[in-house]
Amino acid sequence: MTAQHNQDHHIEVDVKTTxxxxxxxxDGSRYVFAYTITIRNVGRVPAKLLTRHWIINDSNGKVQEVRGEGVVGEQPYLKPGEGFQYTSGTMIETPVGTMQGSYQMRADDGVEFDAEIPAFMLSIPRVLH
Structure with a gap:
């Protein structure tokens, strides 16, 4: 069952990275990135974000998996049309990597579904000499 195309249960995720x-x-293979995520309920049923699941890849092929309750200590409850924005961060060992994942949601009608977070790039700005 896919919730992505369900009119009742549909969460849009927008990401900006810095x-x-x-x-x-x-020099110590430490690259820190902030990411600001906007989650918007574009479905018809209110839903609460329960947990998060991230897969973080660096360009050495190292994969970190992160699971946890909520986001930034909160479990936002989104009515149709409402959004929630937060900023968090991650550290990888290479100048370029990717992140992707999903939020596990529970709608007021009892349906649990995943809001997919499409893969996005983590990369340091190009330096001109």
């Missing part, structure tokens, strides 16, 4: 040079240490 490289954080102050917290990064390229």
């Amino acid at each position: 490289y954080i040079p102050e917290q990064s240490d390229p």
